[in-house]
Amino acid sequence: MPTLRHEAWDVAVANQAATYIEDATLARITAAYAQQREAVAPRSTSLLDGPRFVDAMTDARMGGADPREFVRVLEQAVAANDTVINALTALRRTVSAALPGARAGG
Numbered sequence: 001m002p003t004l005r006h007e008a009w010d011v012a013v014a015n016q017a018a019t020y021i022e023d024a025t026l027a028r029i030t031a032a033y034a035q036q037r038e039a040v041a042p043r044s045t046s047l048l049d050g051p052r053f054v055d056a057m058t059d060a061r062m063g064g065a066d067p068r069e070f071v072r073v074l075e076q077a078v079a080a081n082d083t084v085i086n087a088l089t090a091l092r093r094t095v096s097a098a099l100p101g102a103r104a105g106g
Helices: 007-014 023-039 050-061 067-098
Strands: none
Touching (some): 023 067
């Protein structure tokens, strides 16, 4: 997962500058940063056994891969990738809605 920047938000909350933001805008921004934290949670990495994946790919490159093991680790990689894509897609929608000029509910 990429590292997503949040320092400005952390400072705005820490020095209470966020209290001066209009309620509707604050709600959108808060939702975006909450979704950002959710998107970078390590849940996708729990779907993939990294060392097992590397071993299977190495075996495949050397021509000695067990077909069943190879398919299993590929399925893990696909599941982990799908989880990341879904999290980032949800984040894109939430951040887009939080941007200035975003339509309510959009």
